[in-house]
Amino acid sequence: MVRTPLTPEERERGERLGLLLREARGGRSMVEIAAAAGLSAETLRKIETGRAPTPAFFTVAALAGVLGLSMDELVVHCTLVGAS
Template identity: 90%
Template sequence: MVRTPLTPEERERGERLGRLLREARGGRSMTEIAASAGISAETLRKIETGRAPTPAFFTVAALAGVLELSMDDLAGQCVLVPL
C-alpha cells in the first residue's frame, strides 16, 4: 500500500500536536509517559518531534489520558487557522 504524501498543513498539524504533548509532559520523562500510555518511547519521540505527524487516534487518546489533556481541547489547538 502506497501512502499519499502529507500536505504542508498536515505536517504543521502534526508538529503542533507534538509541541502540545511535549509541553504537557513537562519534566516527566518520555519513557515514563510512553510506558503509561502503552506505547514505545521511540513512538512518543517521533510524535513529539513531528516525524510521525499522523499518529493513530488511540495513540493520541492514550497520551491525552496519561497527560490529563482533553481530546476536544487538543483537537481544537491543532486546527490550522487560514491566514
C-alpha cells in the same frame, strides 16, 4: 501499499500536536509517559518531533489521557487557523 504524501497542513498539525504533548509532559520523562500510555518511547519521540505527524486516534487518545489533556484541547490547539 503506497502512502499519499502528507500536505503541508498535515505536517503543521503534526508539529503542533508534538509541541502540545511535549509541553504537557513537562518534566516527566518520555519513557514514563510512553509506558503509561502503552507506547514505546521511540513512538512518543517520533510524535513529539513531528516525524510521525499522523498518529492513530487511539495513540493520541492514550497520550491525552496520561497527560491530562482533553480531546477538545487537542483539536483546538492543533487546528490550523482558517482551516475548515
